[in-house]
Amino acid sequence: MKKMIWLTIITVLFLVLIAPLVLSLALKIIPSNVQPSYDSNVRVSLYKDRELTQEFIANNNNLTSIGTSIRNPNLKNKKDVIFNLYENNILIRTSKLNGLNLEDGSFVRYDFPPIHDSLGKKYTFTISSPDAGAEETIELFIRDADSSSGIVEYMYLGEIKAGGIPMVQYYLPINKAEVLKSVLSNFSARFLFHRSQI
Numbered sequence: 001m002k003k004m005i006w007l008t009i010i011t012v013l014f015l016v017l018i019a020p021l022v023l024s025l026a027l028k029i030i031p032s033n034v035q036p037s038y039d040s041n042v043r044v045s046l047y048k049d050r051e052l053t054q055e056f057i058a059n060n061n062n063l064t065s066i067g068t069s070i071r072n073p074n075l076k077n078k079k080d081v082i083f084n085l086y087e088n089n090i091l092i093r094t095s096k097l098n099g100l101n102l103e104d105g106s107f108v109r110y111d112f113p114p115i116h117d118s119l120g121k122k123y124t125f126t127i128s129s130p131d132a133g134a135e136e137t138i139e140l141f142i143r144d145a146d147s148s149s150g151i152v153e154y155m156y157l158g159e160i161k162a163g164g165i166p167m168v169q170y171y172l173p174i175n176k177a178e179v180l181k182s183v184l185s186n187f188s189a190r191f192l193f194h195r196s197q198i
Helices: 002-024 176-196
Strands: 043-046 051-057 063-071 080-087 090-098 106-115 122-128 138-141 151-156 159-162 168-171
Touching: 002 176, 043 051, 063 080, 080 106, 090 106
Parallel strands: none
Antiparallel strands: 043 138, 051 122, 051 151, 063 106, 063 138, 063 168, 080 090, 080 122, 151 159
16 A cells, blocks of 8 residues: 555656656747737738838847737638848848638747847847738737837837737747756746645
8 A cells, every 4th residue: 555655656746747857858949938918809900011010129049939829810811921030120030921821810930040149139020911912811919018028119000109919939948958947947936826826
């Protein structure tokens, strides 16, 4: 009976502590924030020359991806949705997704080669679908400015406003030790936060 209790304790500890650490070694990119909340009724439409331009501040070095939620109403857009990243008005990265692969309301990531010294720098990006017509619109959700996500301001139809799309920044970890540290700190923070709510 005593052996069974010890076996159960060891199995539970393995599943709770060791397995997540081992699985975390397979992570290639890490999100630097969670996607901020947004009002699904506040959004902008992209087609032809209508594009969204947004400024943000990078939260980490090795910025390698930007993720957000995109609407593709009735799955009509089958054209390219283009992401261009600028630093000091110079195009430094481009990434494309095809509307054919965008489900309505899905979370998507624009991946690009890492920017090694990105921490604290201000970047601008545009998202557009220039080949789409008015009936093939793509819609982006909009929220207020959010410093934890790096969201500063956006421009749409010539108007500049505070806020932008609810985005998640992803970065390439320098080494596996950084991945383990991130996983452990997130795990302990969530565990302690949960315990404080009891």
